[in-house]
Amino acid sequence: MKLIFYKLTESSPELFHTLILPKVELSHSLVLRLYLPLAHRLKWDPQDPKPCIVISKYDTVSLTIIKTTADFSSVFRQRTTSGHRVTSSGTRVNVAVLFLKVTLFPNQGFCIGITSHHSILDVHYDKAMESPLIPEDLTPSFDCTVINVPRRLEAKMMEFLLYLSKDIDNLRSLKPPPADQLSEKLRERAKKDSPRSLLELHLSTFVIGYAYAWTCLVRAHGGHANRPVYLFYVADFRHWFNPQVLATYFGNGVFPTGCFGYEARAFLEEDGFVKAVEILSDLVKRLDSQGIESHLEAYVEGRNKIKQGAQIGTVSGSTQLGVHGLDFGWGRPVETEFVSIDRNEAFSMSERRYEPGGVEMGVCLKMSEIKIFLSLFKNGI
Helix, strand or coil: CEEEEEECCCCCHHHHHHHHHHHHHHHHHHHHHHCHHHHCEEEECCCCCCCEEECCCCCCCEEEEEECCCCHHHHHHCCCCCCCCCCCECCEEEEECEEEEEEEECCCEEEEEEEECCCCCCCHHHHHHCCCCCCHHHCCECCHHHCCCCHHHHHHHHHHHCCCCCCCCCEEEECCCCCCCHHHHHHHHHHHHCCCCHHHCCCCHHHHHHHHHHHHHHHHHCCCCCCEEEEEEEEECHHHCCCCCCCCECCCCEEEEEEEEEECHHHHCCCHHHHHHHHHHHHHHHHHHCCHHHHHHHHHHHHCCCCCCCEEEEEEEECCCCHHHCCCCCCCCCEEEEHHHCCCEEEEEEECCCCCCCEEEEEEEEHHHHHHHHHHHHCCC
16 A cells, blocks of 8 residues: 655645545546546456456445545554555455555645555556556556467466465554665665676666565564565566567566575675675666566475565565655645555565655664664664
8 A cells, every 4th residue: 555645734624525535536436537447346266277356337446535634644644554454365356456445634734545456457557547648658567478478387376376464563654864875875885895897787876675574674673594585576577578569568577587596694694785785786688688587487496485484575566656756736645655565574665755866764663673783774784
């Protein structure tokens, strides 16, 4: 679930019901005419080889309206959030693809909540929703034949997607305090301390930010140095297909990629951050050199061998999505939260709202780990 906060001091209940809410409803209605499958349900029975969207003329998108007396600023400053997640029960899946929620903070602002099933939806819907006229580059393509994955590999992918994630209690989601020029300092540190040449390293903001946060997280977690740890993120594979998949392809054009075979000790040593940078650099570079079939085969095989009790790091979002630019006529949002990071040990990542080239990261941890993580993050590990 994604929460987008807009500050609007003139948001009285009357203005909300006569202007704000109708505009939100109209935006979604116009976009759903093009993204019609989002109004229906995702179904996956055990006997079916893969999920499908079931269409009924009675289907609708759920829109919940809430008014709260809570302090608008404190809601996202505290970084504690809650929401319902699209989940499955057993191996049978029959869920709505999209849920919407609008919360009014009278005379303070409002929040738009978007819950979607990631097997169907990507960021194109968000960007189209804010546009009064849908530009050509956001008009979806429904040609599924362009995804030419071999059947044997597709079957393995479907088996992987059936795994269930357990809910985790006693968690808090927060964004570490901003550290001015921290990203550039870390980049210089990686250049200095790594024995590799600059051509061998991929020192993007994503790699630097993820490596730093992951090193802090492994150390905050505690436990044995020989415990298995895994790093994952999702990559856009549209341009890896031949012929290339259109950027407007309807559906999720991303798939996870990961690092396997590492123990916590690799990140507990003094050079743990640099080691994480090297690992992620290799992973990013391998995506450009490895064929999509080879990559998916390796990922599914590695993912199915994950040991119980392993520490797993994942990332939701990207610095390339422009989530702080979703302007519906009320200006840029003052805050964006990814509630979906409330499982495993996940990070959210987005570009900084006010400063180009930076990164904002959110993390969801057990309460017992929060103070340790923040201390490491602030003090440069």
